[in-house]
């Protein structure tokens with residue numbers, strides 16, 4: 480069994496991919512080619528915002544967003560300690576300080592109730608992460624940000640296609656950022672990412688920032704980077720976007736099937752219990768794209784070892800909160816995020832992709848049931 484199956488999807492769109500890649504080879508505009516503009520228009524439409532700017536990765540999307548907001552040395556950005564490292568990395572890399580605020584134990588996303596206390600005179604932005612495919616509580620976060628005049632950057636690298644109160648991830652705040660890393664819900668065949676916004680001025684700044692801060696050739700009003708999305712990746716993503724709505728539905732169905740099977744085998748809902756095997760909690764105003772299907776158990780290591788021995792791969796996202804990592808410990812008291820600590824010690828993710836069969840889901844749950 481595979482943790483993520485990209486082959487089945489590739490077979491489904493093989494002809495389309497070949498045609499699209501041949502078209503790029505024929506026109507030869509590998510950088511800023513027409514596929515990039517076409518993809519940006521379709522993605523902006525899908526998310527429901529005015530502007531999409533294709534960039535070279537999810538990490539660079541976050542960097543472009545921060546640079547376009549003129550955030551830099553000495554500034555503070557509030558974020559989650561329970562995320563992939565890129566979120567905090569990019570804050571620290573521009574000389575700013577990541578201020579880690581603990582997570583909600585049910586959704587694993589930053590707890591809005593704890594944000595106000597972390598806001599100080601140096602706070603310049605709030606960067607929630609929509610982890611495992613479920614949006615952070617963006618309404619509550621936007622309300623706090625509005626009171627303090629702060630922009631909100633959603634790290635939607637894992638949540639592209641998810642909805643919050645009926646609106647799509649990456650279109651819920653000042654800027655939304657996503658990643659097209661191959662294993663993400665919308666993945667390319669290499670690195671890629673995008674920034675989304677409804678703000679015309681910010682869109683112009685981000686477009687310049689990702690292309691060496693250039694407004695026209697050899698004119699550089701802003702500091703920028705080489706952060707462009709290339710035409711080959713855009714071509715691949717255009718093919719994948721055609722089947723993406725269907726894949727989002729399949730992901731939801733696979734997630735729901737796992738939850739039903741697990742609850743039927745004696746697991747409890749994370750919203751109802753603290754111990755035993757606990758299934759994910761999707762807030763009622765959210766739909767998840769299940770970038771990961773992540774459960775919790777006290778005896779995580781024994782369960783994952785037993786699954787792995789049967790050829791069922793598992794992963795831990797993430798075993799160490801960022802405020803306990805060497806590179807970031809200087810920014811935060813290590814003991815101030817107990818919910819992140821508890822999650823890091825207990826979570827593990829099951830094989831998850833749109834084409835996971837009912838038989839495979841049953842085999843995974845049967846193997847877990849023997850252990851707990």
Ligand SMILES: *Cc1c(COP(=O)(O)O)cnc(C)c1O
Pocket residue numbers: 536537538539562563565566608634636637658659660670671672
């Ligand atoms: C994958 C990921 C990123 C980084 O995206 P890349 O395209 O790999 O640079 C950032 N944040 C989160 C939460 C991610 O999962």
